[in-house]
Amino acid sequence: MADTKYDVIVLGSGPGGYVAAIRCAQLGLKTAIVERELLGGICLNWGCIPTKALLRSAEILHYARHAKDYGLKIAGEIEADLEAVVKRSRGVAKQLNQGVTHLMKKNKIAVHMGEGTLTGPTSLTVKGEKGEEKLTAKHVIVATGARARDLPFAPADGERVWTYRHAMTPKEMPKKLLVIGSGAIGIEFASFYNDMGVDVTVVEMLDRVVPVEDEDVSAFLEKSLTKQGMTIMTGAGVEDLKVTDKGVKAKIQDSKGKVNETEFSHCITAIGIVPNTENVGLDKLVEMDRGFIQIDDYGRTKSKGLWAIGDCTPGPWLAHKASHEGVTTAEAIAKELGNKEVHPHPLDRANIPGCTYCHPQIASVGLTEAKAKEAGHDVKAGTFPFIGNGKAIALGEAEGFVKTVFDAKTSELLGAHMIGAEVTEMIQGFVVGKTLETTEAELMQTVFPHPTISESMHESVLASYGRALHI
Structure with missing residues (x-):
């Protein structure tokens, strides 16, 4: 029978979880990781990395279409092969998923594939291919991440209403696309589909696009995207969205309060995230605020031995923030277990960079x-x-x-x-x-x-x- 007792168990293998597991292993701790879907989590498989592969294809297409600006002639019509673009993106994701699998083996980290549920601060059950396993550890790190938030009146169906996940593997090229939300995810997909030749409209509730950025950046981006052919609506809101056979009908209130109904072939909702903290057994073990696990500067929750990192904790919700927290928490655990060589430093949120890969x-x-x-x-x-x-x-x-x-x-x-x-x-x-x-x-x-x-x-x-x- 496989080992079920560890120094550390990490629940979730995204850029927070798998990095935390590697650092624990480097510090000599007997480590296991529990994953319900794919090693590398959303970031490697469905997020940061494969979207950059898509955006790279769009960028190459953009340059090819502007070849004459560089004194070059390309004969014939240049067109996007959506299937091939998506296939390349999935290949990149697969390569990185295999890379994480290799890193787990290299660092002798036990991988338990299945749905993990906490039965206490330092114990959990995993339901997977091997049936049910009961695991215990001296410490558990929760790194369950987050998922896209649905519109209450129009949940994503994968057909006409998409989250980022559907937008990455589209069954067909949209003709007219509505993107709701202009944060990093919304703007990146708007940029990708616009470069691919789609008629794109972006609706943002606040008074400017990429609202977390400096106002000068927002103003410059809006001007640039409009010049590229996008329709940008700020201070606007989607009041209703009805799915039809041909697409979606959206009632959009503009910044002057006027409501118009417009038809689109598809819609991407990019209105924020919801932490994956339900049905994990966390209810009595941690304090939560709107579903996000409350932690100290090192990732400790209110239950001794239970820690949390990444997108299931307060923001910013970025992969590199999760990885950094993973290292900090691993070192804090090693210190608690008697390692005098480690000196964990809490994360300085003022020094976390943000990047958006639009054009x-x-x-x-x-x-x-x-x-x-x-x-x-x-x-x-x-x-x-x-x-x-x-x-x-x-x-x-x-x-x-x-x-x-x-x-x-x-x-x-x-x-x-x-x-x-x-x-x-x-x-x-x-x-x-x-x-x-x-x-x-x-x-x-x-x-x-x-x-x-x-x-x-x-x-x-x-x-x-x-x-x-x-x-």
């Missing part, structure tokens, strides 16, 4: 200019446009800017906000800077390589202090 890309870390002022900072902010950057012009990607926000008194870097080509790869420079508690002086003294788009990061710092060179 143009968005990346940010820290406070927006408005939030910095709200928090009482005397602010110095500067913006540098890509049109002043040689590499961006040479790439034919002169749309975009970098904005930095500093505290005028202490010169602390409070936030950085970017929109444009490859900014998701550049933001990490500012994240490192913030983690090292940098001021404008170090950033100004840093030599940035030429020609790179990253020089615009340097220029935005200079611009914050009235010293930009190329504008």
Whole structure:
């Protein structure tokens, strides 16, 4: 009979759970992971990674259609083969799922496939292919993640009303698509389908798209998406959605309060997430707020030996935040079990970057200019446009800017906000800077390589202090 007693059991194998399991194993703890579906969780199989594969196909299509801008001729009509695009995306997901399987073996982590339910803070049952197994551990980490929130009056059916999951493996190409919600997921799918030639409308309840971003970024993105042919409706709401044989009929109230009924072939709902915390046996073991498990800075719940990380805990609900929490919690557990070599550090939420892979890309870390002022900072902010950057012009990607926000008194870097080509790869420079508690002086003294788009990061710092060179 397989082992059923462990030092640590991790419930859920997404980027929080599997990373926590690996760190526990590295620290010499006997570790098991319980997964009901696919190793790697939503992120690797149905989220972050395969969506980036889809968006890459759309990006290549976009460049091919604009080949003449680069002095190139492509003979014949360029068209998207939806089936092949989706197949490539699924292949990428499969490769990464196999990668996680390999990492579990390499780190000698026991994998129990099945539905896990807690029977106490440190015990659970797993119902799977092997029937029912009873497992116990000194510590349990809950990493059950979250799922897409449904519209109360029009739950996703996979036919006409989609969540991100249906949108990734569409049975047919939409003709006219309604996207409800303009956070990262909504905007990424709007961008993908727009590039694929679909007529896309985005409806956002708040007064601007990507509402968590800096206002300048929101304004620039709305202008760019409108120029690309999308219909953007902010300060608007979908009041009713009826599924018909041919698609969906949506009653949309615009920002002036006028309600119109419009027909679409398909609809994607991207209105937030719901934590997967029901039916796991958590009810009396943890405190919850709107379903999210309440934890301390190291992932402890109110029950001794029971921990939680990732999307089933308070936000931001990002894969890299979950992974970081996984490491912190694994080290905190090892310390409790007597390891004197580990020194866990709680997560600093001010230093978690956010990335949106629409076209143009968005990346940010820290406070927006408005939030910095709200928090009482005397602010110095500067913006540098890509049109002043040689590499961006040479790439034919002169749309975009970098904005930095500093505290005028202490010169602390409070936030950085970017929109444009490859900014998701550049933001990490500012994240490192913030983690090292940098001021404008170090950033100004840093030599940035030429020609790179990253020089615009340097220029935005200079611009914050009235010293930009190329504008």
